[in-house]
Amino acid sequence: MLAATLNGNIVTNVIVVDEIPQGYVECPSWVGIGMDINTPNPGPTASENKQTATQLLYETDWTSIADVASQKNKPYLGNQTEFLSYRNQLRAIAVNPTDGFLNWPIKPTEQWIS
Numbered sequence: 001m002l003a004a005t006l007n008g009n010i011v012t013n014v015i016v017v018d019e020i021p022q023g024y025v026e027c028p029s030w031v032g033i034g035m036d037i038n039t040p041n042p043g044p045t046a047s048e049n050k051q052t053a054t055q056l057l058y059e060t061d062w063t064s065i066a067d068v069a070s071q072k073n074k075p076y077l078g079n080q081t082e083f084l085s086y087r088n089q090l091r092a093i094a095v096n097p098t099d100g101f102l103n104w105p106i107k108p109t110e111q112w113i114s
Contacts, residue, residue: 002027009036043101050097052104053090060087060107075112082108 003020004027005013011033020026031039044052060083067073069080077083089105 002029004031004037006037009038011035011037043099046097046099049099049102050094053094053097056104056107057087057090057094060090063087071113075114077110078113079108079111 001017001020003015003017003024004011005024011027011031014027014033015024017024025037027037028039028041030041031037062068063077063080063083064087069077086105086108093102093104
């Protein structure tokens, strides 16, 4: 964890500790020297949001394979279009990522039809 010394609410020093020493306070990881200790969490960076979107796309790649939703195969994925919509929303984030907390699309639940 991080511990900081303060001048008022302004961080003057930050150290990594297992326990908070006397004269220090616990410091959020996004607050650094010269910043107000009460600075709100800015959320993930655009790069972190892109990485998350890319990982979620990777985890659902299999849903876009044609034979997964082919009714000739039993069982088949009955809600492939929901996954395609979900993946389009993720792709938009991956291609044009922004900083901050995002409203992430909700991953559909697989619906297998026998």
